[in-house]
Amino acid sequence: xxxxxxxxxxxxxxxxxxxxxxxxxxxxxxxxxxxxxxxxxxxxxxxxxxxxxxxxxxxxxxxxxxxxxxxxxxxxxxxxxxxxxxxxxxxxxxxxxxxxxxxxxxxxxxxxxxxxxxxxxxxxxxxxxxxxxxxxxxxxxxxxxxxxxxxxxxxxxxxxxxxxxxxxxxxxxxxxxxxxxxxxxxxxxxxxxxxxxxxxxxxxxxxxxxxxxxxxxxxxxxxxxxxxxxxxxxxxxxxxxxxxxxxxxxxxxxxxxxxxxxxxxxxxxxxxxxxxxxxxxxxxxxxxxxxxxxxxxxxxxxxxxxxxxxxxxxxxxxxxxxxxxxxxxxxxxxxxxxxxxxxxxxxxxxxxxxxxxxxxxxxxxxxxxxxxxxxxxxxxxxxxxxxxxxxxxxxx
Ligand SMILES: [Zn+2]
Numbered sequence: 001x002x003x004x005x006x007x008x009x010x011x012x013x014x015x016x017x018x019x020x021x022x023x024x025x026x027x028x029x030x031x032x033x034x035x036x037x038x039x040x041x042x043x044x045x046x047x048x049x050x051x052x053x054x055x056x057x058x059x060x061x062x063x064x065x066x067x068x069x070x071x072x073x074x075x076x077x078x079x080x081x082x083x084x085x086x087x088x089x090x091x092x093x094x095x096x097x098x099x100x101x102x103x104x105x106x107x108x109x110x111x112x113x114x115x116x117x118x119x120x121x122x123x124x125x126x127x128x129x130x131x132x133x134x135x136x137x138x139x140x141x142x143x144x145x146x147x148x149x150x151x152x153x154x155x156x157x158x159x160x161x162x163x164x165x166x167x168x169x170x171x172x173x174x175x176x177x178x179x180x181x182x183x184x185x186x187x188x189x190x191x192x193x194x195x196x197x198x199x200x201x202x203x204x205x206x207x208x209x210x211x212x213x214x215x216x217x218x219x220x221x222x223x224x225x226x227x228x229x230x231x232x233x234x235x236x237x238x239x240x241x242x243x244x245x246x247x248x249x250x251x252x253x254x255x256x257x258x259x260x261x262x263x264x265x266x267x268x269x270x271x272x273x274x275x276x277x278x279x280x281x282x283x284x285x286x287x288x289x290x291x292x293x294x295x296x297x298x299x300x301x302x303x304x305x306x307x308x309x310x311x312x313x314x315x316x317x318x319x320x321x322x323x324x325x326x327x328x329x330x331x332x333x334x335x336x337x338x339x340x341x342x343x344x345x346x347x348x349x350x351x352x353x354x355x356x357x358x359x360x361x362x363x364x365x366x367x368x369x370x371x372x373x374x375x376x377x378x379x380x381x382x383x384x385x386x387x388x389x390x391x392x393x394x395x396x
């Protein structure tokens with residue numbers, strides 16, 4: 001079936017176009033200013049952008065990837081992401097969810113495409129944040145091999161603190177298995193970051209600025225060292241709770257936009273009504289600003305999603321929207337090596353297309369040419385996990 005969408009603002013890889021985007025079955029077949037023959041869906045006043053690819057997402061709409069999960073949870077998660085324009089995702093999962101994610105990936109499922117599993121840890125250290133009472137295992141090759149085998153070929157990225165003993169062995173092994181290495185929750189000094197980059201190579205910084213030592217004028221810390229390196233990508237949580245606007249401006253002065261991948265780092269409470277929840281024996285709070293705190297008052301991921309953060313980047317940080325769109329779609333697609341097929345509105349690529357209004361809300365999401373969400377027909381809540389919604393115990 002052929003679909004023709006008209007818009008004054010189509011964000012193609014080559015620039016913004018006032019015209020038509022045409023796709024047939026799952027592929028974009030034309031993007032043109034000429035009026036095509038056929039039935040035209042008129043979204044003239046709205047923006048047409050490529051589907052968002054979120055490489056760091058622990059949960060959304062009541063669905064959690066960092067807890068025991070079954071296939072229903074994974075599919076619910078993928079479907080709910082279409083409500084916020086996400087068409088591709090790396091579920092950031094605990095091992096209890098690996099098998100179910102792998103099984104779903106082998107099946108014919110609806111919703112955002114899973115491009116692999118992201119394991120944030122387990123080999124962490126804590127630096128630059130509230131650290132009371134948290135300990136983590138030291139890096140172990142055996143344990144890493146066990147996790148890689150458990151994921152059965154689906155592990156795409158693992159985050160590790162590179163300064164820890166044995167971390168280099170783990171990083172070398174991950175690379176030999178074609179798994180991306182992220183530098184995460186780390187106590188590293190600047191020199192330890194440079195050493196790791198020289199000796200074993202870090203592919204990406206996990207949520208740049210968070211979970212690491214920040215920049216001081218006598219010591220640039222892990223953040224400064226990561227920004228000084230030229231062959232590393234950066235995850236960025238642009239919700240303005242995790243990193244302030246001026247720090248983002250500083251980051252973009254150090255490195256070009258094409259090094260940054262916008263991530264949500266959301267957990268299951270994102271999208272749900274704000275309040276106090278008890279789930280999986282943990283108590284957490286979420287507020288309107290998108291802050292999620294645990295009972296110690298520590299930030300536990302974000303209650304916002306990438307599209308919401310794109311608004312902040314445009315309106316407050318003043319980044320051109322064309323660049324923001326690339327940070328949300330093309331840069332993560334390139335990082336994952338899937339940009340031949342998706343990540344931008346380009347003829348020949350998959351029809352992963354999102355139509356948004358000027359309040360940064362999704363009107364319609366197409367995933368590989370199929371409608372995953374349509375605000376004229378669907379309610380977002382219909383995609384949420386209703387059991388999770390019952391776990392709300394109080395307003396804030
Ligand atoms: Zn995370």
